[in-house]
Amino acid sequence: MALNLDFTVLAILLSGVSAFVFLMLFPALLELKKPRDAGPRTIIKEMLFQPFAFRLHVMDDSLDYQLNAVVSGRLSEIVSILPNLES
Amino acid sequence: MIGEIAGFAFFFVTFLTIAYLVRHVVFTLAVLRTPKDRKDGIVEISYQPSVSILIPAHNEERVIDRILHRMTELSYPKDKLQIVVINDASTDATGQIAENRAQKCGYLKVLQRYNKGTHRGKAAALNDALRLCEGEIVLCFDADYYPQRDIVEKLVSVFVDPAVGAVQGRVIVLNEPQNVVTRLVALERIGGYRVDQQARESLGLIPQFGGTVGGIRKSLLDQLGGWDEKSLAEDTDLTFRTCLAGYTVRYVNDAECYEEAVESWSAYRKQRYRWARGHMQCAFKYSLKVLTSRRLNFRRKLDGLLLLGVYFMPVLALLSFVSCAVLLTVQSSPWWFGMVWAMVPISLYSFVGNFAPFFEVGIGAYLDGRTRAQWLISLLIFTFLYNIIICTKAFVDLLISKILGRNGSFWIKTAHSGNGNDYILK
Numbered sequence: 001m002a003l004n005l006d007f008t009v010l011a012i013l014l015s016g017v018s019a020f021v022f023l024m025l026f027p028a029l030l031e032l033k034k035p036r037d038a039g040p041r042t043i044i045k046e047m048l049f050q051p052f053a054f055r056l057h058v059m060d061d062s063l064d065y066q067l068n069a070v071v072s073g074r075l076s077e078i079v080s081i082l083p084n085l086e087s
Numbered sequence: 088m089i090g091e092i093a094g095f096a097f098f099f100v101t102f103l104t105i106a107y108l109v110r111h112v113v114f115t116l117a118v119l120r121t122p123k124d125r126k127d128g129i130v131e132i133s134y135q136p137s138v139s140i141l142i143p144a145h146n147e148e149r150v151i152d153r154i155l156h157r158m159t160e161l162s163y164p165k166d167k168l169q170i171v172v173i174n175d176a177s178t179d180a181t182g183q184i185a186e187n188r189a190q191k192c193g194y195l196k197v198l199q200r201y202n203k204g205t206h207r208g209k210a211a212a213l214n215d216a217l218r219l220c221e222g223e224i225v226l227c228f229d230a231d232y233y234p235q236r237d238i239v240e241k242l243v244s245v246f247v248d249p250a251v252g253a254v255q256g257r258v259i260v261l262n263e264p265q266n267v268v269t270r271l272v273a274l275e276r277i278g279g280y281r282v283d284q285q286a287r288e289s290l291g292l293i294p295q296f297g298g299t300v301g302g303i304r305k306s307l308l309d310q311l312g313g314w315d316e317k318s319l320a321e322d323t324d325l326t327f328r329t330c331l332a333g334y335t336v337r338y339v340n341d342a343e344c345y346e347e348a349v350e351s352w353s354a355y356r357k358q359r360y361r362w363a364r365g366h367m368q369c370a371f372k373y374s375l376k377v378l379t380s381r382r383l384n385f386r387r388k389l390d391g392l393l394l395l396g397v398y399f400m401p402v403l404a405l406l407s408f409v410s411c412a413v414l415l416t417v418q419s420s421p422w423w424f425g426m427v428w429a430m431v432p433i434s435l436y437s438f439v440g441n442f443a444p445f446f447e448v449g450i451g452a453y454l455d456g457r458t459r460a461q462w463l464i465s466l467l468i469f470t471f472l473y474n475i476i477i478c479t480k481a482f483v484d485l486l487i488s489k490i491l492g493r494n495g496s497f498w499i500k501t502a503h504s505g506n507g508n509d510y511i512l513k
Contacts, residue, residue: 038459
């Protein structure tokens with residue numbers, strides 16, 4: 001089979017390929033422009049967890065109790081800056 | 088005549104691409120069928136032999152203190168742990184930093200290699216440190232790595248089986264958000280470890296010992312004569328020597344360690360060049376031995392050969408592009424060409440090297456809960472094309488060095504910026 005293209009076919013082919021390439025790369029460009037991927041698990045010295053806004057996933061099972069302590073500590077910090085609505 | 092030659096070359100490459108395509112589909116399906124809540128690879132966590140950890144370093148002052156500090160935080164019993172830092176003629180403060188740590192930590196030793204005439208290179212450094220190793224299991228970590236606290240327990244657990252010779256843990260990129268290079272490298276790692284290595288473990292094939300975040304029995308290492316100092320890929324070399332000696336290599340996905348990935352395309356190129364050339368060296372050295380070994384069953388032989396051939400595929404990709412271009416323009420192309428010519432680029436993009444963009448990376452990201460990271464997969468087409476250039480150069484250089492009889496051990500080290508520290512919360 002020998003390739004035998006006229007100008008119209010070539011133009012359509014090039015347009016189609018360009019459109020395909022753009023569609024293929026579009027999600028990647030979006031993600032690079034506005035990254036929303038959770039990224040690698042953040043390491044807090046003793047253990048690992050994904051950013052709190054996404055999902056907690058402890059890899060170091062033997063240190064579950066420390067994770068609870070960290071979460072409680074963080075929540076305490078957040079609560080402490082809220083105004084005391086009862087007073 | 089040109090048409091026939093191009094046709095033969097194209098048919099050959101098409102056959103190989105289909106073989107790798109099938110391999111990666113099988114691997115991906117095998118991993119998808121692995122239960123998620125299973126402790127991947129961990130056999131017996133209570134088995135705790137004596138362990139020696141080797142950390143080779145050459146000009147790593149930006150990162151060495153991080154891993155040495157981490158070594159003091161490991162949860163493995165300290166009376167069964169020995170850490171040996173090998174400072175291989177560093178010209179920066181690596182040696183001094185290591186000595187400072189050793190003064191505070193009784194189970195940490197520093198081996199300073201500054202004697203003239205000694206072989207340089209990672210393999211030579213590791214061999215030199217072997218005489219200081221007292222543990223039954225020898226683990227290796229590169230200087231820029233940051234392991235989990237309980238990684239030693241997880242890695243050595245597999246050695247409760249006397250048939251196990253070596254083990255490999257999972258590598259995750261620490262500085263992934265740094266730039267597009269680190270993000271793409273991270274995707275490659277996800278495919279390579281979460282799917283490719285895990286599948287080989289699940290299917291009883293040959294997981295590869297990667298030279299870091301892994302280990303080997305000291306007795307086996309002595310039997311094999313240590314690391315091959317002439318090989319650029321001493322880890323791949325050790326993997327196949329272990330298997331040919333009748334032992335198995337295991338992969339423990341739960342044993343995670345964090346690495347600082349390359350941050351520039353030039354560093355990427357140098358690293359991949361070293362991997363490609365070293366891997367090709369091993370392919371020339373072990374392909375026939377794997378094929379004729381009586382200790383490997385048919386599946387492991389097939390997997391071993393496909394593993395050894397993996398860095399040749401980008402070179403063959405270039406061959407396929409050239410032969411395809413010839414066949415598209417030559418009047419007398421083979422009758423089957425019209426039916427199969429489209430398969431090669433599609434298959435190549437799906438499987439190339441350890442990086443298998445589509446299947447393995449996508450599924451690996453899904454299993455890790457990183458579905459948004461999948462949006463970057465299409466960018467791997469550029470690393471795929473880049474790897475064609477890198478691997479072709481490595482192949483040509485290797486052929487020239489073999490013809491001219493050149494060989495030598497030296498550090499082709501990856502420069503580390505220390506930016507990984509930003510991702511460890513204090």
